[in-house]
């Protein structure tokens with residue numbers, strides 16, 4: 076078997092070779108995320124990585140300029156071990172130039188700017204990181220609590236190292252009761268971090284314990300668009316914005332705040348369609 080399934084990657088990594096240097100998610104406690112609940116987290120051994128690279132080369136060929144390091148939080152690896160794995164990838168795929176990986180605030184808390192600069196020198200370009208919310212009460216409720224100022228400090232280290240930081244916020248994560256608070260606190264958090272990319276995902280309740288809570292179950296399409304509009308309206312930092320994941324009911328993209336007017340008009344049109352339906 077080429078990969079340990081299920082396998083996930085961000086939409087923007089559709090053309091990257093996925094190399095599984097770890098399996099699962101080291102944290103794996105977020106109540107809204109069923110992605111890796113069936114997998115026990117582990118770091119692959121150097122021998123496993125070498126065998127995996129041989130298998131990938133025989134299936135996909137040697138020309139692989141972009142590589143996504145899986146699974147859900149490859150940056151939890153010790154920096155030296157991750158650098159060794161990236162060197163193995165470059166020797167198996169000599170055209171590999173741009174590496175990307177998911178990280179979490181928990182794994183990145185252990186990475187200094189120096190660690191991040193070494194990873195950048197080895198080819199790391201983009202870190203995808205789920206902020207999920209800037210509202211601490213929401214984060215507490217869904218099992219991914221960290222104080223907002225600490226998240227800002229960790230994320231700014233990634234930006235300071237010159238890496239692309241692509242953050243994700245989950246629309247609906249505050250339920251109906253905290254919708255506005257979640258939207259505005261999340262926009263404030265993004266503004267303080269200044270990530271290169273910001274994506275909005277839509278909370279999907281299937282296979283999560285949140286499905287049992289009326290506050291989440293009652294969050295409808297109109298709530299989704301209102302919350303998205305509140306978030307977009309409050310973004311002040313320059314960031315490439317996307318809400319075009321398979322979970323998003325309407326695809327939105329642009330550069331904020333430059334394209335705010337157009338994006339808000341698209342959201343208003345979607346809201347009007349909801350109201351007329």
Ligand code: SF4
Nearest residue numbers: 100103104105108147
């Ligand atoms: S949201 Fe991220 S950190 Fe949380 S369980 Fe899922 S993959 Fe792990």
